[in-house]
Amino acid sequence: MADWIIPVNGTEYPKLKWQYPPSYSGGSGTADDPYQIANKEDILSLADARLDWDKSFILIADVDMGWTIFPNAIIAMNIATGDNILDPFISAIPGFKGTFDGHGHTISHFIINGNKNSYLGLFGYIESKGQIKNLGLENYTINGLPVRIMRAVWQRSMRVPLASVIRKVLLAVIIMSVD
Secondary structure (H helix, E strand, O other): OOOEEOOOOOOOOOEEHHHOOOOOOOOOOOOOOOEEEOOHHHHHHHHHOHHHOOOEEEEOOOEEEEEEEEOOOOEOOOOOOOOOOOOOOOOOOOOEOOEEEOOOOEEEEEEEEEEOOOOOOOEOOEOOOOEEEOOEEEEEEEEEOHHHHHHHHHOOOOOOOHHHHHHHHHHHHHHOOOO
16 A cells, blocks of 8 residues: 655645655765665655655665565565566666665674565565675574575575675574475
């Protein structure tokens, strides 16, 4: 179900939440001045800001998500049209194609109950230009079918050193539950 924002000034029509400019802790979204992510609210703003998924972001503090439960990936959630990752039409929802620099910080305490959904993880679908780096994840749970969790980690566009990917895959497999 979509979230609507009804302006209080009475001069605009209601809009979907993602149509409004997001609010971050600073920055302008460029490579030289990335948007600053400092808390849970910033992460949720990024999740809703599809038009910003081609921008640059930097995590400036460890973020505790407060054991929030999500039905899909938190950022760049993607609903696949089939079980084939090479399907040329993945969905109408774009993937993340910006840069997210964790700057050595962590995002923790979240749960993804994906059931049969695809592309499960903090980032669901990362396009070929997307880059996630220097980011740690702690104390999280991903529930879903193993192939769907593995798909999120092994997608061909993900730019993470192989050893790092293997550690994350092993961790995801150990802590997930299978429906």
